[in-house]
Each structure stands twice: as structure tokens, then as C-alpha cells.
Amino acid sequence: MGTIDVERLRSAVKSTIDNANQDLRKGINQALHEHPETAYEEEFAHTTITKFLEDRGFNVKRSTYGLATSFEAETGSSGRLVVICAEYDALPQIGHACGHNLIATSSIATFLGAAAALKQSGASGRLRLLGTPAEEGGGGKAKLIDAGAFNDASAAIMAHPMPKNQLSNESNGWSGLAAMKMIASHKFHTEFRGKTAHAANEPWNGVNALDAAVAAYSSIGLLRQQIKPDERIHAVIEVGGTVPNVIPDYTRMNWNVRSPTIAGADKLLSRVKANIEAAATATGCELNYITAPTYSNMIANKSLCNTYVSEMSAIGEKVLLWREKPVTASTDMGNVSQVVPSFHGAFGIPTAPDVALHNPRFAAAASTDEAHEVCLQCAKGMAMLVMQVLLDDELASNARGDFEHDKDW
Structure with a gap:
């Protein structure tokens, strides 16, 4: 990143996210977990998140792109644009059994950390935190694509929780996965x-x-x-x-x-x-x-994934780059990956050995202090990934090249 002091940016990201820890824990993570809402009905989440951002001085647009429960917060001016996707819908009857309360928390923390680092850098660049309702079957991101929410973006990013035992064992110690490819x-x-x-x-x-x-x-x-x-x-x-x-x-x-x-x-x-x-x-x-909207397969971007692995390593986290076989699940982030270079990682949260996604016991695991801390670690890596895309011309060019020419990776 040229003359940019990377360590200074990492310090700004870390201190900003650490200082917001408890506010994120109570005001976002727990609040959303205790008020699960299904596709396109996320009124509590919409109000809670937008007020949280407004209280911190961000300019927030509510009910954006023709969707009542979508929102948009932006900071920065001119330069490249990175879109950070926040999910917050839940499943019928079993609540946040996919951990979208953690996704919202990690994405908001990423936005806060990257915004602070961008301001400190004095460089050009734009951040957009985009509220993406109805991932669980409603195809919210497909509708947001059609409405222009990702136009001109150099990258779109987010990460998803999964049971840590599906990633890690005593011999490998993986805490996350960079290329979470889906079908x-x-x-x-x-x-x-x-x-x-x-x-x-x-x-x-x-x-x-x-x-x-x-x-x-x-x-x-x-x-x-x-x-x-x-x-x-x-x-x-x-x-x-x-x-x-x-x-x-x-x-x-x-x-x-x-x-x-x-x-x-x-x-x-x-x-x-x-x-x-x-x-x-x-x-x-x-x-x-x-x-309903069709969910495309998720295309993992090699350059973005490699950068995330490197940034997580810098804060002491060991993240697996990719798996040969995709996860046999689907996400509307796959649709985004078809139109813009995209990162969809995974972070492992502690669960019992027999617990999987879309299970009430995973919903319970998604509310723990341990899961919250893991999602904030992921946010620190994603915030630095955002900064790298905004400030490093070579990375932005490579990510675009991967998107255009290396979609089978």
C-alpha cells in the first residue's frame, strides 16, 4: 500500500472494534438474537441497526432500494467503493439458527473499524454498509442487485458463522475459512x-x-x-x-x-x-x-481470500484458505459474486460436536460470549481487507482480474 502505514491502520481497526465491543454485544448481537424476525419482516433489526449507526454520527438511509427493511450507511468520498453486507433475518420457529445476529455484528464492526482507519489514513475511498434482508429464502441481495446497490463496487464482503468443529481439530487449529464456496x-x-x-x-x-x-x-x-x-x-x-x-x-x-x-x-x-x-x-x-429469486453458486475471489488469510494471520488467527468441495448450502451472496469481486468467509464458533447450522442448538451457540468474540476477530480481518482493497491498487486490480478470468478457483 505504498507509503501507507499498515500497522497504524491495524491499530486503528483493533482499537475501534475493541472499544465498541460491549455496545455491539448488547446493542446489536443480543438485541437481534432476542428478537428474531423472518424474511422482509426485520423491522426491529432495521430500526435497531440504523439507530446504532446514527448515534455514532453516520449518515444512514432507511428503507433503501425499494425494500422496507434494507438500509445503507456510507462514509468516505471519491475513490474505490467496498460494500459490506449485513444480514439479520432469522428462520421460522428456530430463530437465529444460522447466526445472522453474528453476521450483522461482524459486518457492523467491520464498517466501524474500516471507517476509523480510512479517516486516519486521509486517503480517498468509500465504504458502504448495506443492510441485506431476507437471505433465508427471500433473495434480498438479488433484489438489491437489480436495484443498483452494488453498482461501481470494487468488492463486496461478509462472513458467516459455522460450527468450529466442522473446521478445526487438534491437529490443524483452523479458526475460520476464507473461501466459503456454496452451490x-x-x-x-x-x-x-x-x-x-x-x-x-x-x-x-x-x-x-x-x-x-x-x-x-x-x-x-x-x-x-x-x-x-x-x-x-x-x-x-x-x-x-x-x-x-x-x-x-x-x-x-x-x-x-x-x-x-x-x-x-x-x-x-x-x-x-x-x-x-x-x-x-x-x-x-x-x-x-x-x-422466488434463484441463488447462484458462490464464486470465491482468490486475491481477496489470500489477503484475508494474511490479515487474520497478522492478528494471530489461523484461517484455512479454501476447500476443494463447496459447502452443499446456498446463499444469495452467490448472486453478488456473479456481478462484483466478492469475499464470503466463515468463522468457527464453539458448539457441541453434533451441532450443525439450522438447529436450535446452533441458535443458542450464536448468543454466547465466545461466539461474539470470534465474530469480532473476523471483523478485524475483514476491516483490513476493506482497507487493502481501497488503498492497494494492485490488489484491487488482481481482484478484478480474478473475477473476470478465474471464476473456477
């Missing part, structure tokens, strides 16, 4: 419409929408035998009828179809739809699809 996912609902009738007195006059849902679910269960090991198909019946002596005239199912790439997901989706449509035909039901 593509098609998300949609199906509605089957039939005809109601008394199930005992005149069943022949009914068209059973529950039979269509069951037939679709069962045939997809057989299809799973013929799909690739890194592909996934999931479905639940959200509406299945009311009482057993009334033939259901309406059912609704929720589906995820995943494959490592969009091309693979498209092919698998066509096979899934063939089974769904066969079920509708066999039962005589009408079929309707309700589609």
Missing part, C-alpha cells in the same frame, strides 16, 4: 388445486390435491437415487388440508433444488418439474408455480 439453488412453491368433497359419502366427486402433493413428494424421493452426490432436492408440504373427512382441494409445497452450478441446477430443476407435473396430471389437479 446454486432454485427456490419455488407449488400449488395443487382440486375439488373438495365428503371423503366418506362421495369421494368419487372429489379431486384430491393432497394426493398430488404426496405423489410429487414420493416421486422426488425416488429421483434422489439418480442425482449426483453434491446435488440436493428438499420439499415440505406447507398446506395439506384441514380434516380427514374432507378431500382437500388445495395444497402448497415449498421446494429447493440445488446443484454446484446454475447450469446443473437448471438441468435438475427440469427433472424435478417433470415429476411434479406428472403428479398433477395423474390426480387431475391444476398446478401453479410460485417462483
Whole structure:
């Protein structure tokens, strides 16, 4: 970074995040964990985070880009732009079982640390903390992309918690992962419409929408035998009828179809739809699809990941650069990685050995002091990654080159 004093910047990042520790713990982390909200309903989180930032002197725009629970805070002028993504939605019934309270905390801490370092440097550069609602199925970032939230960005960054035991053991000591690659996912609902009738007195006059849902679910269960090991198909019946002596005239199912790439997901989706449509035909039901934004596979940027590993090493953290096989889960950050150089890392939080994401016990782990401290360590590394992108012309150029020419890494 030329004549820029890197150690001075690291010191500014560390002191700023350390000084904000308790405010972040109580005002963001715990507050969001105690008030879980699902996709596009994150009113408490939106109000809490925007007020937290306003109280610290930042200019904040609320309900941005046409989304009621999105927000934007910016600092700096001219120069390159880095977007820091904050997630804060929760899962139905099991709350922050994906740890989005920690994601919000780490992203806000990153913004605070990088803003302080940028001010101290006196250099040009722009930071944008972007509130990205509805990661859990609603595709908030896909809508934000369409609305222009990532236009002109040199990089977009965030990190996700995961159980530390999935990363680390006594021999390797990894505390995090830089390249958290994920797979593509098609998300949609199906509605089957039939005809109601008394199930005992005149069943022949009914068209059973529950039979269509069951037939679709069962045939997809057989299809799973013929799909690739890194592909996934999931479905639940959200509406299945009311009482057993009334033939259901309406059912609704929720589906995820995943494959490592969009091309693979498209092919698998066509096979899934063939089974769904066969079920509708066999039962005589009408079929309707309700589609949601597709989640693209996550493209890891080599230059950004290498820089993050180096910065985490500078503060004593041992971070794994990458894994050959992607995580068989999906994120709308994958959509962002298709349009701008992106970093989506992972930090490991302490859990029991048998605890995984999307589990109530992971939600409990995401509220601990230990998890909070880990997410702030990650924030220190991400804040310095931000500063490197803003101030180091070579890194910014290399990250763009990776994005344009090395997407298979």
C-alpha cells in the first residue's frame, strides 16, 4: 500500500472494534438474537441497526432500494467503493439458527473499524454498509442487485458463522475459512388445486390435491437415487388440508433444488418439474408455480481470500484458505459474486460436536460470549481487507482480474 502505514491502520481497526465491543454485544448481537424476525419482516433489526449507526454520527438511509427493511450507511468520498453486507433475518420457529445476529455484528464492526482507519489514513475511498434482508429464502441481495446497490463496487464482503468443529481439530487449529464456496439453488412453491368433497359419502366427486402433493413428494424421493452426490432436492408440504373427512382441494409445497452450478441446477430443476407435473396430471389437479429469486453458486475471489488469510494471520488467527468441495448450502451472496469481486468467509464458533447450522442448538451457540468474540476477530480481518482493497491498487486490480478470468478457483 505504498507509503501507507499498515500497522497504524491495524491499530486503528483493533482499537475501534475493541472499544465498541460491549455496545455491539448488547446493542446489536443480543438485541437481534432476542428478537428474531423472518424474511422482509426485520423491522426491529432495521430500526435497531440504523439507530446504532446514527448515534455514532453516520449518515444512514432507511428503507433503501425499494425494500422496507434494507438500509445503507456510507462514509468516505471519491475513490474505490467496498460494500459490506449485513444480514439479520432469522428462520421460522428456530430463530437465529444460522447466526445472522453474528453476521450483522461482524459486518457492523467491520464498517466501524474500516471507517476509523480510512479517516486516519486521509486517503480517498468509500465504504458502504448495506443492510441485506431476507437471505433465508427471500433473495434480498438479488433484489438489491437489480436495484443498483452494488453498482461501481470494487468488492463486496461478509462472513458467516459455522460450527468450529466442522473446521478445526487438534491437529490443524483452523479458526475460520476464507473461501466459503456454496452451490446454486432454485427456490419455488407449488400449488395443487382440486375439488373438495365428503371423503366418506362421495369421494368419487372429489379431486384430491393432497394426493398430488404426496405423489410429487414420493416421486422426488425416488429421483434422489439418480442425482449426483453434491446435488440436493428438499420439499415440505406447507398446506395439506384441514380434516380427514374432507378431500382437500388445495395444497402448497415449498421446494429447493440445488446443484454446484446454475447450469446443473437448471438441468435438475427440469427433472424435478417433470415429476411434479406428472403428479398433477395423474390426480387431475391444476398446478401453479410460485417462483422466488434463484441463488447462484458462490464464486470465491482468490486475491481477496489470500489477503484475508494474511490479515487474520497478522492478528494471530489461523484461517484455512479454501476447500476443494463447496459447502452443499446456498446463499444469495452467490448472486453478488456473479456481478462484483466478492469475499464470503466463515468463522468457527464453539458448539457441541453434533451441532450443525439450522438447529436450535446452533441458535443458542450464536448468543454466547465466545461466539461474539470470534465474530469480532473476523471483523478485524475483514476491516483490513476493506482497507487493502481501497488503498492497494494492485490488489484491487488482481481482484478484478480474478473475477473476470478465474471464476473456477
